[in-house]
Amino acid sequence: MAPLLAVQHLQTHFATERGVLRAVDCVSLEVETGRTLGVVGESGCGKTVLALSILRLVPSPPGRIAGGRILLNGRDLLALSSEEMQSVRGREVSMIFQEPMTSLNPVFTVGEQIAEVIRLHQGAGRREARARGVEMLGKVGIPAPETRAAHYPHQLSGGMRLRVMIAIALVCRPSLMLADEPTTALDVTIQAQVIDLIQTLQAELGTSLLLITHDLGVIAEIAHQVAVMYAGQIVEQADTGVLLADPRHPYTLGLIASIPRMGAKREALLQVIPGTVPPLYHLPAGCRFQDRCPYRMPLCGEREPALQAVAEGHLVRCWKRAGS
Numbered sequence: 001m002a003p004l005l006a007v008q009h010l011q012t013h014f015a016t017e018r019g020v021l022r023a024v025d026c027v028s029l030e031v032e033t034g035r036t037l038g039v040v041g042e043s044g045c046g047k048t049v050l051a052l053s054i055l056r057l058v059p060s061p062p063g064r065i066a067g068g069r070i071l072l073n074g075r076d077l078l079a080l081s082s083e084e085m086q087s088v089r090g091r092e093v094s095m096i097f098q099e100p101m102t103s104l105n106p107v108f109t110v111g112e113q114i115a116e117v118i119r120l121h122q123g124a125g126r127r128e129a130r131a132r133g134v135e136m137l138g139k140v141g142i143p144a145p146e147t148r149a150a151h152y153p154h155q156l157s158g159g160m161r162l163r164v165m166i167a168i169a170l171v172c173r174p175s176l177m178l179a180d181e182p183t184t185a186l187d188v189t190i191q192a193q194v195i196d197l198i199q200t201l202q203a204e205l206g207t208s209l210l211l212i213t214h215d216l217g218v219i220a221e222i223a224h225q226v227a228v229m230y231a232g233q234i235v236e237q238a239d240t241g242v243l244l245a246d247p248r249h250p251y252t253l254g255l256i257a258s259i260p261r262m263g264a265k266r267e268a269l270l271q272v273i274p275g276t277v278p279p280l281y282h283l284p285a286g287c288r289f290q291d292r293c294p295y296r297m298p299l300c301g302e303r304e305p306a307l308q309a310v311a312e313g314h315l316v317r318c319w320k321r322a323g324s
Contacts, residue, residue, distance in 0.1 A: 002074060003030035004208045005054070005176055010068035012046075012053045015061060019281040024050040025232035030305075031176065038203070038223030038240065040216060040255070044243040044277055046232040047212045048098070051178045052211075055095055081174065086093070091121040094169035095178040102160035104153040110164045111137070111149025114171055123173045136167040141197055159190040166197065173205050180212045195221055216259060220244060228252050231277055231288040234307060238314040248316040250293045259281050287319065295320045 005236040023046045031037045039047050052058050054070055056077060069076040072092065077085065089095075097103040105113060114133035118124045124132065130149070133194040137145035138161040153161055162182060169177055179198070183191040199222060202209055211223060217224055218241060226243045228233040228236040228251065247253050254273035275292035278284055284291070299319050307317045 001033070004033045004073060005031040006069075006071040007050075007054065008069040008071065010050070010053060010070065011066040012049050012058055012063060013066045014063045016079065016273050016281055017114075018279075021279075021281040022051060022065075022232050023280060025280075027225050027229075027234055029233075029234065029237065030176070031208050031210055032224075033175075033208055034202075034206050035209055035224045036222055038047070038211045038213065038219040038226045039229060040213055040219055040226060041229035042214055042255075042277070044280075045229040046280075048180055050229075051095060051210065052214055053179055054178060055089055055093060057121070068265070086122070090117050092174050092176070093176045093178065094172070094174045096165045096169050096182050098180045098182075098184060100158070100170075101153060102163045103165060104161060109150050109152055110156070113170055114149075114164070117168055117171055117301075130173055132171065133167075136171045137164070139201070140164075140167045141193070159186055159194070162194060163197070166194075166201070168206060170201055170207065174207060176208045177202075178209065178210045178212070181214070182211075183213070183215065183218060190221065191218075198222065216255060229282065232280055233288065234315075235289065235316065235317040236315065237307070242311075242314055246314075248310055248314070249289075249318050250295055251289050254292075287317075289318075314319055 007027060007029050010024055010027045014021040014023055025049060053065055058065060065078060094225045111130060111133050114136055116128035118129040118132055132148045134145045137149055142160055142163050143150050183194055207318055213219060223240050226240050227234045230251050236252045247256055260270060273292055278288055286304055287300040288301050290296050297320060305317050305319045307315045310316050
């Protein structure tokens with residue numbers, strides 16, 4: 001069966017005074033119908049730009065999609081006109097942005113903002129759109145939805161604002177939802193509630209999910225497959241259970257080792273990956289992780305490794321670990 005979303009050799013570049021910044025550099029991935037793909041990596045690795053590229057929301061200038069294809073149900077989104085793409089956003093593909101307070105319009109009530117999406121994409125009248133917006137607020141777990149629909153974003157807590165964003169993203173029942181760090185800045189109990197809510201609504205609506213996060217705990221809880229990004233590239237990809245049980249890329253190993261562990265000795269409680277991500281406008285020859293890698297060998301500084309299969313469905317971009 002063909003995947004719902006197929007990103008093929010996507011390249012998104014930004015023009016800067018220091019050179020061309022390759023934020024997304026030849027990335028390929030797939031999201032299957034009704035499944036969740038987690039994209040994980042530290043800040044600045046290209047995760048958010050990947051999501052914005054799928055929605056064609058990369059600011060131009062200075063950014064541009066320099067190559068590749070984005071196939072949604074076999075249709076290349078990069079070949080659509082601006083008007084056609086506008087009808088796709090919200091109806092077929094939606095996104096939960098990283099910071100609800102800056103994503104929601106402060107001068108409209110949350111009920112009006114949900115209703116606007118319904119009117120725009122489904123042609124409903126004002127009364128029907130408002131009623132469905134209130135119903136959706138109830139579905140995402142907001143108490144007294146009729147009352148809350150008349151509130152402005154600043155009158156809601158961070159957790160409630162995120163639930164409003166989820167309501168906006170799912171009210172038109174899109175086939176694909178992109179979620180950019182949806183649990184950032186929320187306390188642990190609210191994070192768990194949001195994860196449960198996303199899973200429940202995803203199962204109910206049959207929506208596929210591309211989840212962007214730096215939290216491997218969230219990935220383990222919700223994702224069926226994982227793609228690990230570093231410096232604009234995917235360096236490892238596998239089913240979630242396989243990747244967490246048998247990580248092959250040194251960067252993935254470092255991410256897992258950096259998770260605090262209960263009962264660990266003080267000196268082993270927090271581990272770090274030494275060094276920093278190379279600037280994306282001046283990338284080194286060879287492997288992009290070489291300066292931080294404990295397994296470095298001469299070949300790593302000479303040629304860039306390809307993303308290759310080490311087992312069925314398990315891809316790794318590493319000269320040494322792929323063959324270990």
